[in-house]
Amino acid sequence: MNVGAKEKGARPARAGSIVIVSAPSGSGKSTLIRRLRASDPALQFSISYTTRPPRPGERNGREYFFVSAARFRKMAASGQFAEWAQVYGHFYGTLKRQLHAAQAQGKDLLLDIDVQGHRQVRRRVPDAVSVFLLPPSYQELERRLRRRHSDAPEAIARRLAIARRELGHWHEYDYLVVNDRLPEAVRALRAIVMATRFRRTAQRVVAQGITKTFGGKKA
Ligand code: ADP
Ligand code: 5GP
Numbered sequence: 148m149n150v151g152a153k154e155k156g157a158r159p160a161r162a163g164s165i166v167i168v169s170a171p172s173g174s175g176k177s178t179l180i181r182r183l184r185a186s187d188p189a190l191q192f193s194i195s196y197t198t199r200p201p202r203p204g205e206r207n208g209r210e211y212f213f214v215s216a217a218r219f220r221k222m223a224a225s226g227q228f229a230e231w232a233q234v235y236g237h238f239y240g241t242l243k244r245q246l247h248a249a250q251a252q253g254k255d256l257l258l259d260i261d262v263q264g265h266r267q268v269r270r271r272v273p274d275a276v277s278v279f280l281l282p283p284s285y286q287e288l289e290r291r292l293r294r295r296h297s298d299a300p301e302a303i304a305r306r307l308a309i310a311r312r313e314l315g316h317w318h319e320y321d322y323l324v325v326n327d328r329l330p331e332a333v334r335a336l337r338a339i340v341m342a343t344r345f346r347r348t349a350q351r352v353v354a355q356g357i358t359k360t361f362g363g364k365k366a
Contacts, residue, residue, distance in 0.1 A: 161350050163254045164343040165246065165272050166190075167265050168336075170280035171310030172235070173292035175326040179280065180259055182333045183340070190340060193245050193258045196222065199237035202297065230260065230267030235309065239264070246272065255340065262316040269319075276343045278336065279320035283327040285311075 170176040184190060197211045198219050207213050214222075219238045223231050231240030241258060246268075249256035258268065258275075268275055282288035288310060292303045317323055322339050326332040343349065 160253045161344065161353050162348065163249050163252065163256065164340075164346070164349055165249070165256050165258065165268070165275040166340055166343060167258045167260060167268055167275055167277040168280065169260060169262050169265050169277070169313075169316075169320070170326075171282065171288065171313045172306040173288050173295065173310065174280045174282040175291065175329065175332070176259060176280055178329065179326060179332055179336055180257065182329075183336050184257070186333070186337060187340060189255060191249055191254050191256045193241055193249075193256050193260075195239050195241055195260070196228075197237055197239045199235075199239075229271055230264045232261055232263035232267075234261045234263075235305070241268070255344065257340075262313050262319070265316075265319065274346075274348050276322070276339070277320040278322040278324055278339055279317045280332070281314070281317065281323060281325045282310075283325055 168176060168180060180192070184192060194208065195211055196214055196219060198214060198216045199211075201207065201211070201213050205211065205213075216238065219231075219240065222228060223238075223240065227242055227244070228240035229243040229246050231238060233239075239260070241260060241264065246256065248254075258264070260268070265277055269277065282291065285307075289303070289307060292298065292306060298306065324332055324335045324339075347354075
């Protein structure tokens with residue numbers, strides 16, 4: 148498989164891809180991303196900054212960088228974020244540095260961000276690939292949120308109201324995956340990530356290197 152310079156020595160590496168995944172809360176996005184990452188260690192995960200408090204089991208610097216609202220505001224004011232948004236009453240943001248580092252190193256970077264963040268990143272990185280995950284139905288989304296036991300009933304009602312609004316953005320995304328049966332949804336997500344690695348934009352440098360061996364011109 149042609150995934151970079153390592154295997155072939157002299158062959159130049161392909162460019163890294165930015166893959167954005169958004170979904171209404173409770174659709175199973177965290178579950179899907181966890182499985183995807185476990186099966187694809189080459190995929191880097193963008194760790195966002197947030198002002199929300201950590202949930203049990205979350206560690207600073209692993210799921211998120213947990214910061215105060217004052218620190219977040221300062222970082223936003225000094226232009227450190229490629230995108231930031233307020234989601235469910237808390238601030239979340241992706242560092243510019245994180246995007247630049249991945250692109251410079253030719254790494255694939257997965258961004259788990261909301262619909263507002265997706266819009267901002269697409270403006271900045273037009274060839275980012277985006278995936279919107281859908282729950283099979285409103286009723287199933289409600290069941291999943293209740294079964295998760297991580298929110299009080301009022302918070303669940305708020306998430307469902309926001310989910311209704313977020314769902315209206317599916318047409319802004321490149322790919323749509325319904326998370327009905329988990330293994331199928333994981334396979335679909337894996338196939339999308341794999342396909343991004345073979346886009347012309349990702350493979351251009353590789354093709355140019357090969358063309359050069361034929362004495363041809365750069366495209
Ligand atoms: P999100 O990150 O989108 O808020 P989670 O990954 O926390 O959602 O999933 C919400 C709940 O739904 C969890 O209890 C999870 O185990 C469950 N879940 C995820 N995917 C599926 C699926 N395909 N079928 C049934 N339950 C699922
Ligand atoms: P949670 O608090 O449940 O981890 O995430 C809540 C929502 O915030 C999810 O929809 C998640 O995708 C979104 N989110 C997480 N990090 C970022 C970020 O850096 N930017 C934006 N815009 N949204 C984010």
